[in-house]
Amino acid sequence: MLETQQAFLKQINENKGIIHKVSKMYMDNAVDQEDLFQEIVMQLWKAFPSFKSTSKFSTWMYRVALNTAIIFFKKDNRKIDKxxxxxxxxxxxxxxxxxxxxxxxxxxxxxxxxxxxxxxxxxxxxxxxxxxxxxxxxxxxxxxxxxxxxxxxxxxxxxxxxxxxxx
Amino acid sequence: MAMNFDQLKNDWSNNEVVSTEVSESMLKIKDARTPIDQIRKKMKHEFLWQIISLLVMALAPKILGFSSNLSSTYFLFFSIVCGFTAYYFFKFYTFYKHSYDLSLDSRKNLLWFYYEMKINIELYKALTYIVSFIYLSFGAIALFITRGNILVKLLEKIPLTYILLNAAITVLIIGLITESWAKYSYGKHLKRLKVIIESIDEE
Structure with missing residues (x-):
């Protein structure tokens, strides 16, 4: 378990720029961006057992990150500042x-x-x-x-x- | 002037992202912020409540001091309820486990969750109807066993239309509570997913 976790963290840290960019793309303030970042990391971790090493980690990560961001919502339904x-x-x-x-x-x-x-x-x-x-x-x-x-x-x-x- | 998207793409690629290191603590769930998470959380709570209510129901004959005849009848009904509940939770557990795999393409992922969720809600409603009617049937049988004479006399006096009307109102109330609860608990999440699916399917 600990080994899997370390392997996962290593891969994530190498590709964390993707998650950061997705978070900034989907959320308009720092607090929500940070929450989405963590949510994506958590979803990736939960889905990690289903990751097949035959595909590229970053390709798999794009999908999970985007699929999470698409359905993620703001906590208090704040409107976009226009x-x-x-x-x-x-x-x-x-x-x-x-x-x-x-x-x-x-x-x-x-x-x-x-x-x-x-x-x-x-x-x-x-x-x-x-x-x-x-x-x-x-x-x-x-x-x-x-x-x-x-x-x-x-x-x-x-x-x-x-x-x-x-x- | 047309926007230079190629230049924008270059700027995007060359932009260095400063991001904090991902640590072990980030791998723990904090607040549910996706419809999928919220539905999972709600279903988990309901699962616990169902288990607790089944345990209480198992003790009902002792608490209410049922006779041995009534207890046997009760446990016959109770075992049917347990069977239906177990089937529902097996289905829900399969769905729950699978829902963590978000590696399908976005459309498939959204559609899968949306329709699985709908099926689970329908199953949940069906379970509520079944359990309610099983317990109502038991109630009627229990009345016959314990207050048989009074009940026969009462039925002779009450017109059939009145009995049917009462039954219809009971069914309506059960239906109304079940539908409202399902809509209140899961409706908005499904609606949110439907809007996203529509925007992906838009030609």
Whole structure:
């Protein structure tokens, strides 16, 4: 048992960036992000016995992490803060001068207005997955994945534009 | 101007994530925050309550001082109740164990859980109806055994329509309580899952 636990923790720590990104994608505040992070870790641990070493650990992890995030909900059903993005980011990242990081901060904020499946599509796309891989992970056809992804990209672009930012 | 998603993808890949080390303490359940977790938690509680109520029911003849005839009849009904409950919990346990495997693709995973959950709720409702009617039947038989004469006299006086009306109202009340309880306990979780399934199936 202890050996399995150590092996699991080793694998998780090597790939924890995936969980961190999924958490930030699905939750809009630090407390919920931390809760989702822990929930994913816990679900991965519970599902670990079903992991077959014939597949890649990270591939299996993407699935479990996304499947957990898709059904995870906020504790008190707080609404998404719809205040203009530029105001919030000026306050939150007053010292953040890096354009790239600012861009990602805007992205994380904008994706909060997408639904659970749209978030998954954008996440897998940003993780450099092909249409085929996205389709396999979500359980839809490749054509449908392509259509849905394009639609979600447009929607995301509109949200970012609406919030007064462009990239 | 169109958004440059390729550039965004590069920025995303090059963004170094600072994340805390995953430790052993993180492998323990704290608060249930997914519909699956909440349903598991609720079902686990109900399982415990069913066990406790079965134990209490097993002691009923002693507590209520049943005669040996009545006790034998009672245990016949009680064993049928135990049989149905055991079947339900076997089904639930299989579902509970399987529900930790989230490694299917998202659609399959959501559909599997949604329909398994629906089946379990229907089984749960069926179990409640069956157990209620078994106990009601026992109640009627117990009345015949213990108060046979009075009951026969009473039935002669009461019109058949009145008896049927009472039976219908009893069935209605049992149905109403069962349906409301199932809806209150599991309805919102199923609704939440259905919304996600619809968005994944949307063309």
């Amino acid at each position: 205040a203009p993005l530029n105001e919030q980011i000026e306050i939150a990242d007053i010292n953040d001068s890096h354009e790239k990081e600012e861009k990602l901060t805007y992205l994380y904020k904008a994706v909060q207005e997408l639904n659970q499946i749209e978030k998954a599509l954008i996440f897998l796309f940003l993780e450099n997955q092909s249409h085929r891989e996205i389709a396999q992970n979500l359980g839809i056809t490749e054509v449908n994945a392509r259509v849905k992804l394009n639609r979600t990209k447009e929607k995301l672009q509109q949200i970012i534009k609406k919030n007064g930012y462009e990239f």
